[in-house]
Structures are given as C-alpha cells and as structure tokens.
Amino acid sequence: xxxxxxxxxxxxxxxxxxxxxxxxxxxxxxxxxxxxxxxxxxxxxxxxxxxxxxxxxxxxxxxxxxxxxxxxxxxxxxxxxxxxxxxxxxxxxxxxxxxxxxxxxxxxxxxxxxxxxxxxxxxxxxxxxxxxxxxxxxxxxxxxxxxxxxxxxxxxxxxxxxxxxxxxxxxxxxxxxxxxxxxxxxxxxxxxxxxxxxxxxxxxxxxxxxxxxxxxxxxxxxxxxxxxxxxxxxxxxxxxxxxxxxxxxxxxxxxxxxxxxxxxxxxxxxxxxxxxxxxxxxxxxxxxxxxxxxxxxxxxxxxxxxxxxxxxxxxxxxxxxxxxxxxxxxxxxxxxxxxxxxxxxxxxxxxxxxxxxxxxxxxxxxxxxxxxxxxxxxxxxxxxxxxxxxxxxxxxxxxxxxxxxxxxxxxxxxxxxxxxxxxxxxxxxxxxxxxxxxxxxxxxxxxxxxxxxxxxxxxxxxxxxxxxxxxxxxxxxxxxxxxxxxxxxxxxxxxxxxxxxxxxxxxxxxxxxxxxxxxxxxxxxxxxxxxxxxxxxxxxxxxxxxxxxxxxxxxxxxxxxxxxxxxxxxxxxxxxxxxxxxxxxxxxxxxxxxxxxxxxxxxxxxxxxxxxxxxxxxxxxxxxxxxxxxxxxxxxxxx
Amino acid sequence: xxxxxxxxxxxxxxxxxxxxxxxxxxxxxxxxxxxxxxxxxxxxxxxxxxxxxxxxxxxxxxxxxxxxxxxxxxxxxxxxxxxxxxxxxxxxxxxxxxxxxxxxxxxxxxxxxxxxxxxxxxxxxxxxxxxxxxxxxxxxxxxxxxxxxxxxxxxxxxxxxxxxxxxxxxxxxxxxxxxxxxxxxxxxxxxxxxxxxxxxxxxxxxxxx
Numbered sequence: 075x076x077x078x079x080x081x082x083x084x085x086x087x088x089x090x091x092x093x094x095x096x097x098x099x100x101x102x103x104x105x106x107x108x109x110x111x112x113x114x115x116x117x118x119x120x121x122x123x124x125x126x127x128x129x130x131x132x133x134x135x136x137x138x139x140x141x142x143x144x145x146x147x148x149x150x151x152x153x154x155x156x157x158x159x160x161x162x163x164x165x166x167x168x169x170x171x172x173x174x175x176x177x178x179x180x181x182x183x184x185x186x187x188x189x190x191x192x193x194x195x196x197x198x199x200x201x202x203x204x205x206x207x208x209x210x211x212x213x214x215x216x217x218x219x220x221x222x223x224x225x226x227x228x229x230x231x232x233x234x235x236x237x238x239x240x241x242x243x244x245x246x247x248x249x250x251x252x253x254x255x256x257x258x259x260x261x262x263x264x265x266x267x268x269x270x271x272x273x274x275x276x277x278x279x280x281x282x283x284x285x286x287x288x289x290x291x292x293x294x295x296x297x298x299x300x301x302x303x304x305x306x307x308x309x310x311x312x313x314x315x316x317x318x319x320x321x322x323x324x325x326x327x328x329x330x331x332x333x334x335x336x337x338x339x340x341x342x343x344x345x346x347x348x349x350x351x352x353x354x355x356x357x358x359x360x361x362x363x364x365x366x367x368x369x370x371x372x373x374x375x376x377x378x379x380x381x382x383x384x385x386x387x388x389x390x391x392x393x394x395x396x397x398x399x400x401x402x403x404x405x406x407x408x409x410x411x412x413x414x415x416x417x418x419x420x421x422x423x424x425x426x427x428x429x430x431x432x433x434x435x436x437x438x439x440x441x442x443x444x445x446x447x448x449x450x451x452x453x454x455x456x457x458x459x460x461x462x463x464x465x466x467x468x469x470x471x472x473x474x475x476x477x478x479x480x481x482x483x484x485x486x487x488x489x490x491x492x493x494x495x496x497x498x499x500x501x502x503x504x505x506x507x508x509x510x511x512x513x514x515x516x517x518x519x520x521x522x523x524x525x526x527x528x529x530x531x532x533x534x535x536x537x538x539x540x541x542x543x544x545x546x547x548x549x550x551x552x553x554x555x556x557x558x559x560x561x562x563x564x565x566x567x568x569x570x571x572x573x574x575x576x577x578x579x580x581x582x583x584x585x586x587x588x589x590x591x592x593x594x595x596x597x598x599x600x601x602x603x604x605x606x607x608x609x610x611x612x613x614x615x616x617x618x619x620x621x622x623x624x625x626x627x628x629x630x631x632x633x634x635x636x637x638x639x640x641x642x643x644x645x646x647x648x649x650x651x652x653x654x655x656x657x658x659x660x661x662x663x664x665x666x667x668x669x670x671x672x673x674x675x676x677x678x679x680x681x682x683x684x685x686x687x688x689x690x691x692x693x694x695x696x697x698x699x700x701x702x703x704x705x706x707x708x709x710x711x712x713x
Numbered sequence: 714x715x716x717x718x719x720x721x722x723x724x725x726x727x728x729x730x731x732x733x734x735x736x737x738x739x740x741x742x743x744x745x746x747x748x749x750x751x752x753x754x755x756x757x758x759x760x761x762x763x764x765x766x767x768x769x770x771x772x773x774x775x776x777x778x779x780x781x782x783x784x785x786x787x788x789x790x791x792x793x794x795x796x797x798x799x800x801x802x803x804x805x806x807x808x809x810x811x812x813x814x815x816x817x818x819x820x821x822x823x824x825x826x827x828x829x830x831x832x833x834x835x836x837x838x839x840x841x842x843x844x845x846x847x848x849x850x851x852x853x854x855x856x857x858x859x860x861x862x863x864x865x866x867x868x869x870x871x872x873x874x875x876x877x878x879x880x881x882x883x884x885x886x887x888x889x890x891x892x893x894x895x896x897x898x899x900x901x902x903x904x905x906x907x908x909x910x911x912x913x914x915x916x917x918x919x920x921x922x
Contacts, residue, residue: 088741088748196759220780253783254741254756256748326755326782334786413786432788433810436847440806443843448799449832451824453767456733495825641733642865642902668828677823680833690820690857690866 079125083261091250092117094221094257095159095188098228100129102184103265104157106149107133108142110539111568112161113197114251115190119159120571123580130267135571135580138506138539139164143171143187150185150241152269155232159188162204163505167540169207176212176240176292177285182272184232185241187213190251193372194410197248197567199485199505201408203373205245208350212289213243214296215350216305219325221255223347227305229260234299238292245349247372248410249323293351300348301355308360310342316423317364318343319357321377324370324411331417334430341420352380354388361390361397368398368405368423370416375401398423454495457675458636458695461488463606464560466671466701468529469497470609471616479527479620482509482516486533487567488560495672500531507532507540510557514544517553517626527556527620534561535573537590548626549597556619557628559590560606562635570638594628606631609700636693645694647709649675649687655706659683663703671701715889716750720792720882723776725785729804730796731822732769735870739794740771742874746885746893747775757783768800792882793848794873796856797822798840805847815848816876818869820857852876854920859912868909875913876920887914 078097081087089097095118099107109119123133132149136142139160149156160168172187191205192198208215216231218224227244235242280288300306310317318328318341325345332341344360349371361367361381369378378399384390385397398404398419405411405419414430421429431437455462465488472479480501483489492500502512513530532541537559545557564570572578574588591601602619604612612631619627657663659682664670667685668678675692676685685707696709726743730736737758744754752775759770772785790808795801795817805813819837827834835843845851854876856869871894877883878890885893891907898906 086748086751088744088754222780249757249783252758254744254754254758255780255783256754323782326780327784330782330786412784413782417786430786436809436811437788437806440809440847443847444803444806447835447839447843448802449824449834450826451731451768451800452826454825494829641735641867642905665828665830669830672825672828674823674825674828676828678828680827688823690861691822 077125077128078121079129079262081259083259085259087257087259088254089221089257090117091221091224091246091253091255093121094225095228095246095251096121096125097257097259098225099157099186100125101225101260101262102229102232103155103263104232105131105154105267106146106156107131107158108136108145109159110136110139110142110164111565111571112164112190113568114192114248115159115161115164115188115246116568116571117251118188119580120569126581133580135573137574139168140171143168147171147175147180147185149269150181150183152271153182154267154269155184157186157188159190161198162189162191162202163198163200165189165204165207166505169211172241173211176289177282179239181235181239181241184235186228186231186235187241187243188246189243190246190248191373192248194248201373203376205349205376206374208243212293213241214238214293215243215245215348217245217321217347217349218250219320219323219345219347221250221253222257223305224250225257226260227347230303234296238295240289240292245322247322253323297351297353300351300353303348305347306344306353306356308342308344311339312363314342314364315340315366316342316420317360317367318420319360319367319369319377319381320345321349321371324372324416327411327413327416328370330413331420334413334417335420335426337420337424346377349377352377352384354384357381358388358390361385366395366398366423368419370399370405370411370419372411375399452494453490454672454674455487455490456636457673457691458693459487460562460606460631460633460635461560462673463609463612463633463697464488464558464631465491465497465499467606467609467612467616468531468558469499470613471620472499472527472529474617475527475620477526479529481529481531482512483531484509484536486536486560488531488533499529506536507544510541510544511547513555513557514548514551514553517548517555518551520554529556529558529620531558531560533566534559534563534575534590535565538574538588542593545594545626546597549599553626554624555626556616557626558616559628559630561590561630561632564635564638566635566637570635590630599626599628601628601630603630603632606633607695607697636695644712645692647694647696647711649692649694649696649698650708650710651685651687652706652708653684655704656684656702657704661704667698667702667707671698673698715886715892717881717884717886719775719884722778723774723781724883725790726773726792726794726883727785727790727804727808728771728773728794728796729800730769731800732767734796735867736769736771736796739870739874740773742893742897743773743883745897746883746890749893750884752777753780755781755783768803770804792816792877794877796870796873798837798844799835802840802843802847805844809847812849813847814880814882815844815851816873816880817844817851817853818856818873819853820855820869850921852880852917852920854913854916856913860909863905863908863912865905868905871906871909872913872916875910876916879914879917
C-alpha cells in the first residue's frame, strides 16, 4: 500500500477523519506534533508518528497534555509549524499552559490545537463541550464537518495562526475523527525547517490588560477572516422558511433530514465552519433572509447563544420567534446528534404533521421480540486481562482485612471494577491520576478517627501522566495508603500507544525505560513487583500492605495487556472443566467462576449451573484455574 | 468488470457484534471495496470503551450521488451483518424494516448479565425465528464454527463478508472482493481469510432461510 504521506495530489483515499487531519497537517508543512493519547483524537498523532521519518517531522507521545502543549509550542516559538491533539478532557490538563499562550508573543509560526469532543461520551467520563474554552483563552475556533473539510482546513488554520501570531483551535468530535470518508489529496509542500529563537527581539513590557486588549484585537481580525472564509457555505432557497445553522457533522444530518422530510424547497442549510468569534455580518445576512432560524450543533448551545446575544443587540428578526435549538428544547440538550434527532427538531419547529418514522407494524413486532428475547450486555474486562487478576486480589485482600477498605481509582480499563463486570471495590474515580490524590487526602483523615484502608489504583501510563505529583505530596505530608500501579506496558484503553515506561518512542526508536519502581524507591517508598496472574502471592502482599499503618507503599502489578497479542495468536493453555469435579448448583459455590469471577470466556449451564469454557471467547490465559474451590478447572500447555 | 449493481442508493449496511469480533475491519473492507468504484463512502463507528465486551456497531453507507453522514437513520438499513445473533435482533429493532436483508452468525456470546443470573440467553431457535420474522431475507451462518474449522474464530467476520458478496448485497463480484482482501490483509493472514471468504460464498446456497 502507498503511504498516506506519498499519496499524490488529486488521488482519492478512504480515510478516518483523524487520518485526514494528519494528512492536512503534512500538506500544511507541520514540523512538530505532540499529544497524550485520548479517544477520539489518538489516530491524529498515531498517523503522524507512522509517517514521521519519511516526512522529516518530529512527533512524540508526551507524558501528559500540558507537556504536549509546551513541547509543540516550542516549535512555534522557534518559527516552525506545530500542532497538538487531545480529547476534550485533555484540554483541562493542557489549559494551564494554553490559557497564557495567546496573551503573549510566543507564536512565531502556525500553531494548531485540535480538541476532539466525545458527544454521548462513547469513550469518555463526560460529554463536555470544549468550545466554552476558546472565548476564555482568546483562541479563534474552527469546526470542520467532514474528513475532506478537516483535511482542507488544516492549511488555512496554520496560515491564520501564523498571520495572527496566536494559536488556532480546531474542534473535532467522535463522528468526525472516527468517521471514515472519501478524501481527495492535496499538494505536499517541500519545506525545510530552520528553527531559531530570535534572542535580540525587544523585551515586551506590556501589562496584562494591554496584552488582553491586543488579543481581543487579534480576535477581531480573525472574525474578519471568517466573514469571507470558504468554510461557511449556504445551500437552499434565497428566502427560506427555516434556516438551519449547522456546525460539525450536523450539516450532513440536516441535509438527510431535509431529504427525509421532503422540505428542500423551504429549508436552507448554512454549514458554519468558523464558530468563534462568530462571523456576525454573514450570520446577519442569512438570518435576515429567513423566516425562522434553528442551530444544530453537538453538545451545548454554543453558537445558538452567540447568535441570540448579537441578534438581541442588533434588534434582528425574527421578532416573534426565538432562535431555535438546544436552548429552546427543540433539540435534546444532552447526548449525540443524529439524523433522526435533527429531523424531529426540524419537524417540531415547522410543526410538521408527519415525521420520518419506522414502519409501525414492524416496529411494534420488533420491540415485542426484543423485550421477550434479549438480555442486556454490560462491559467486562477482556478474557486474558491482567486487571481481572489484580482487582480480584485487591477485593480479597480488602475482604480479609475486614475494615471496609476500598479503592480510589481513575479512568483506565481498571475503572470497570466499579461497573457491572467488575468486583465493586472501586468507590471513587474522576480523572487521570486523581485516585492517588484522593487517597493522599483520605490517609490524613485518621486524626478524625477515619480507619478504613485505602488502595489507590492507577495505570502505568497514568502513573507518569498525573500520579507522580500526588505521590510526592503523599510522601511529603506523611499520608497512609497503598498505591497499586497496574502496569500492562501500554496506554491500553486508547490503543496501545507507547509511553515513558515502555522503552520505545512514538516514532519507533528504542529508548531506556523510565522505571516506576526506581521513582518510588527514590521517595523511600517500599515497592513490590507482582504478577497479577499469581493470585496467592498478590493477595498476601496486598494484605500486608493494607494492614500497614504508616506511609505509602506501592505494588506494581506487571503483565502485558492481552490485546497486544495478535488476535489469531495461539493460546498459552487449553482450559478444561472436569464435570465430575464441578458440582454445579449443588456445590455451594454459587457459580463462583461465572457469577463472582465473571470471565466472559466461561459460561454456566442454565439448568445444572456447571461451568463451561467458551472456546470462541477463551484465550487460554489460565487465570481461572486458580479460583475453583473444587479444583475442577485445569490447564494444559499447548505444545 | 468487477462491479455489479447496487441494491439501493444510498446503500446502508449495519455491521454489529460484540467487542473483539472484527466488526471494524469488516466495515472498512466493505468501504475499501466500494471506494474503488468511486462511490461516496461514509463509515461511522462506535469503539473505545465499547471494545471491552460490549455491543459494537458500524454504519457503512455508499452512494453515487453525494457523501452521506456517518449515521444511518432509524429503520433505514438495507442490510444488517450480525456477528452475534442477540445483538442482531437489537439492531433490527432500531434499523430494520420489512425489506431488510440479514446475514447473521448463529454463535451466541454469553453476556456477563447471564452469568450473573440476571436473565437467560434466549433459546437459539427463538432468536432465529425472531430474525426471520424481522427480515425479508436472512442467511443464518454458523460462521464461528466455520472459522474454528479454518483455525481461528477471528475470521468469522470474513465468512459473513463472503455471504454478503455471494448474495449480491454489495455491488462487487467475488473476484473483485478477493482482490480487496489481497490488498488489505497482511500476507501472513491472507490464506485464512481467503478460505473464510470462499466458505462464506458457499454458504449463500446452503444457509439461506
């Protein structure tokens, strides 16, 4: 296959939105790219990292989003184009740095910040709308609607950033970054990088309010560029009954909804790619020609509120009706948009008598059959997952201790402990690394009589991302808890990106591993390295740690994520259940292997309760052979 | 040459299953096949946390008119490819219609809720019957069993793609699709996938319901 970097101009490729963004960045001459992985943004940097050497650019996985922003901004400081990409929750981490960047004069070449929101929170802890941030930090904001537009917009965004001397933010979302579409390639530039920081530039002595005024002036220039930009396209009648102002992929939903409702003659669509600052002359022109206006956008009524504000100031029509959208309840204020929700919203505003719907008889039958013949399916750790072993031992150690101990965790795969398929030890989690900070606080509550043991759990990548400051804090303030680092040698949940502890960079170069144990030992913290698949040993050590009463102790549970193996690799063991030994429902174990242990590779015979191995699901890890009270589950190594 | 006529425009295909079954790869192979014939292809996927044993679904759409959005409206699937039978029934409730064609792997994957005693997995015959009732035409394929015969359960997805092509539900000949496999599957795994594809093609005749 031809590499995405060498695909010639004019050829068509089927690309993931994130791949299209990466190609667009290369076409724009990006030289430095950095990120911490986060769904749905990770493939941008993954793609650039894969193409880095042949493209002559520098790409890294940074330790967290704030450091990624600082690393990439160094390129902009030294006069070469650079970008960072992150998920919406990553912007919270990067914000401390980014909030200051557009208030100075340190962006000497194009610097683009891509933030991917996750409406519906398919792979996130929240569905927050990151577009509220750009007004606070003075960043111009663009929102592409398709993989093609996302690619094309990159060049323009870099040019604008360079012209203004401030970074430009691009808001992606799940359906764009993880949507796939046909993309026509543009020209690849031949540019050379000569990074240099001009040290003779006059020292700027502007006060903060003066820099603030300067940033506002730059935003005004961005707005002027937006008024005539190619990213705001109207299609529809000259004087529509209803104007739909659409941002991101909602323009495509609107197009289809208008088709389904058969209202092409009366409804117009303005696909708006520049959403902060709003191009008000353009908007005024379109809403003045329309009888009514509705805004379609992912998550919050961000553009809707901006339009309402300036329409009120300018006393614009429609006078009798509001600007419709999420704010007026015509579109659901939470969850992801889709063509049906958009069609319903348009129908509500137009007071349509008939909305597109499923065949009524079919729908009734299908609902009845689903109610009668399906059961729910929750998330569960994969067969072979080391977290199953770790959280099993954690649960048993806390139970043996008997003082209502619990886990403060965070948002890696191990967070599933709090859900349906886990063991329920995890009582608190919020964002990356917070389990350790919270444990540090809980450990200081003993002065008030608090005596429950606390285990904080964090992944290996999370350890580097945000746990280290909390660990130093706990050491300094003499807190008391156990930290369990589940080290599966990858940033697993986002797709196995390497990190500081893996021994390889984003561009595939071998480097010395940063050693988690050494970092802990340098703080005089006792450390044990354990195999999560050795349940007896893990439980013994964890129980000992839980029962200590002073300081922090760290257990590193080390075993590779099973998904890093090829999907068709041969299993280690053949697992067998001896049905002479397995007593089923007459055992008294209450279906321990399926109901308590919950590995999806095992299922219980619905009548007898005896355990069975599902050979299409079981990966032969052998963990379950340690848990049967009758010893009925055995493993035999494959030759 | 290798192109035949599409059954609808836009043609809407839902690929559904459980995390780890090769749902994403199946939808991309269909997309790559269709983009060769200059269709406007859009694919919407849900993955991430949903990889971990949960329900996964991809929407594949292609049209000769213009690019459609990555999501199929409710009730508008032309074809449903189901890697797991119970999930297929759920997909039909949302995206099915009286004209829908269904290609489904009959092998169940037991959800954790069943192991927890919160419900029973439906009887296989009841599931088959429900899928037949909700489709115009259905192919009930023992794809996992076929895949295990070939040597690994992971090629069950390509077995179903064989049936999809053999049943004429995407506008490409078997030879044309084999070429797509050759261009997109790593050498080491190609042979297994080609065998899986041809077994799926054969199943069109033997497993139509």
